[in-house]
Amino acid sequence: MPTDQQIFDKICELLKPYNVKNKPILRTSGIMSDLEVDSTAVFDLIMELEDHYDISVPMEVISDVKTVGELVNAIQDLLQQ
Amino acid sequence: MSGAGGTDAETGSGLSIFSKYDPLKQRASVLEKVGVDPFDMTFDDIMGPTRGRIGNREIILAGTNNYLGLTYDEAAREAAKDAIDRHGTGTTGSRIANGTYVEHEQLERDLAAHLGKPSCIVFTTGYVTNLAAMAGLAGPNDVIFIDADAHACIIDGTRLATNKTTVRFRHNDPENLDRRLSRQAITDGGHALVVIEGLYSMFGDIAPIAEFAEVCERHGAYLYVDEAHSYGVFGPTGCGIAEAQGCLDKIDFYSGTFSKSLASVGGFCASRHPEFELLRKVMRPYMFTASAAPANICAAQAALDAIKTRPELRHNITARAAQLHAGLAEMGFDLCAPASPVIAVRRPNEAQAAMEWNWLLKEGVYVNLAVPPGTPQSSCLLRISVSAAHTEEDVNAILSRFKALQDNSAEIMGEMMRRLQASA
Numbered sequence: 001m002p003t004d005q006q007i008f009d010k011i012c013e014l015l016k017p018y019n020v021k022n023k024p025i026l027r028t029s030g031i032m033s034d035l036e037v038d039s040t041a042v043f044d045l046i047m048e049l050e051d052h053y054d055i056s057v058p059m060e061v062i063s064d065v066k067t068v069g070e071l072v073n074a075i076q077d078l079l080q081q
Numbered sequence: 082m083s084g085a086g087g088t089d090a091e092t093g094s095g096l097s098i099f100s101k102y103d104p105l106k107q108r109a110s111v112l113e114k115v116g117v118d119p120f121d122m123t124f125d126d127i128m129g130p131t132r133g134r135i136g137n138r139e140i141i142l143a144g145t146n147n148y149l150g151l152t153y154d155e156a157a158r159e160a161a162k163d164a165i166d167r168h169g170t171g172t173t174g175s176r177i178a179n180g181t182y183v184e185h186e187q188l189e190r191d192l193a194a195h196l197g198k199p200s201c202i203v204f205t206t207g208y209v210t211n212l213a214a215m216a217g218l219a220g221p222n223d224v225i226f227i228d229a230d231a232h233a234c235i236i237d238g239t240r241l242a243t244n245k246t247t248v249r250f251r252h253n254d255p256e257n258l259d260r261r262l263s264r265q266a267i268t269d270g271g272h273a274l275v276v277i278e279g280l281y282s283m284f285g286d287i288a289p290i291a292e293f294a295e296v297c298e299r300h301g302a303y304l305y306v307d308e309a310h311s312y313g314v315f316g317p318t319g320c321g322i323a324e325a326q327g328c329l330d331k332i333d334f335y336s337g338t339f340s341k342s343l344a345s346v347g348g349f350c351a352s353r354h355p356e357f358e359l360l361r362k363v364m365r366p367y368m369f370t371a372s373a374a375p376a377n378i379c380a381a382q383a384a385l386d387a388i389k390t391r392p393e394l395r396h397n398i399t400a401r402a403a404q405l406h407a408g409l410a411e412m413g414f415d416l417c418a419p420a421s422p423v424i425a426v427r428r429p430n431e432a433q434a435a436m437e438w439n440w441l442l443k444e445g446v447y448v449n450l451a452v453p454p455g456t457p458q459s460s461c462l463l464r465i466s467v468s469a470a471h472t473e474e475d476v477n478a479i480l481s482r483f484k485a486l487q488d489n490s491a492e493i494m495g496e497m498m499r500r501l502q503a504s505a
Contacts, residue, residue, distance in 0.1 A: 058247055
């Protein structure tokens with residue numbers, strides 16, 4: 001089971017190509033509001049996470065996630081199920 | 082708290098109810114500065130399936146999804162006029178109240194027979210069709226699997242459904258669906274409903290439906306295919322891509338629209354499960370909206386007859402799509418998929434695509450501007466839809482405008498910069 005930090009690091013790595021203005025990625029960063037990742041790209045990012053961790057992230061979960069930290073928590077919850 | 086029309090100061094929030102749309106307002110403002118707003122343009126006249134008029138300029142229509150060009154078909158027009166004479170202009174009620182006419186039932190029987198399914202239900206629009214059928218099918222314990230590039234009406238269908246879980250799989254990737262179906266434990270008596278499209282309307286790429294059907298069969302999942310953009314165009318008898326790939330009988334639920342090849346307004350969903358008829362009593366978007374007007378139903382019926390009896394329409398559109406695709410490819414344009422009735426030209430960014438869209442319109446060719454979030458992979462597209470009514474000369478004219486667009490690229494972009502700077 002990956003640690004909270006490992007999940008955060010993986011998300012930062014996958015976010016890089018979508019973070020076109022190269023803004024600092026914090027747990028409090030809003031994925032769409034601060035990092036300016038558009039909604040289509042968010043879904044692509046989620047699919048990469050799904051494939052990496054071999055999980056399914058339901059769309060209903062994604063709609064509740066606003067920040068990088070919330071995404072870390074959501075992935076951790078799904079991995080524990 | 083202020084009532085309707087309250088100002089920012091009155092609400093005390095500092096923001097009006099429209100403030101959330103400020104980013105949209107700014108984006109629309111940029112589009113207006115480069116010329117005609119592509120999402121708010123009006124033709125002064127439509128003269129036929131391939132010609133419109135703005136002012137005194139004649140425009141070649143190359144973005145109307147009029148795939149078989151039947152909106153001006155004589156039989157369809159006569160059928161619509163006759164329906165108005167016999168039944169008036171509207172039904173004023175839903176199918177379960179006073180809105181079912183013999184023509185609705187006849188069209189349902191004929192569409193079902195064409196597709197070889199025991200059941201078919203007609204709806205007021207194609208959008209409503211997917212909303213109603215998906216929400217009616219997926220219960221609280223079921224899981225809906227949708228393609229990553231699914232159309233908005235499919236996404237909205239999942240939102241209206243009472244199920245708790247919707248999972249996306251990679252676009253046109255049966256192997257990825259296979260993995261996700263394996264991962265997702267369907268428990269508590271639930272089922273998997275997999276939703277794909279035949280022809281994807283933004284890129285014009287085609288789904289491997291037969292492979293998806295095999296995956297669904299292996300997992301006991303139900304397969305729902307939206308052939309809105311492919312019904313009438315593909316397959317030996319016009320039943321779409323599933324027919325062309327020899328798997329029409331494997332499709333559990335087959336939806337389509339009247340507003341493309343069927344030259345009208347409305348939609349339908351057919352099923353190989355006779356129990357699908359039960360859904361008439363539970364689908365809210367079917368039960369609580371007015372049924373399709375008689376003129377629309379009868380025009381669609383006439384278009385269906387044309388699909389069944391005029392295979393030359395499919396031959397024409399295939400030939401014109403191949404001609405246009407080959408011409409654009411030869412010029413070096415970045416095309417999103419092999420030749421199909423939808424040909425999408427990828428552009429580098431939204432501003433350039435909008436400026437080029439305006440330029441093409443000025444030069445007499447109407448295509449669609451398609452930009453994020455309505456497009457896959459955040460693409461900016463000039464999207465062309467070919468019609469069986471386009472002639473070889475029409476396609477040559479469209480190609481010549483794209484060649485001129487390419488040749489005048491620097492001038493067009495310079496003009497855009499001047500307009501943006503002038504309005505800044």
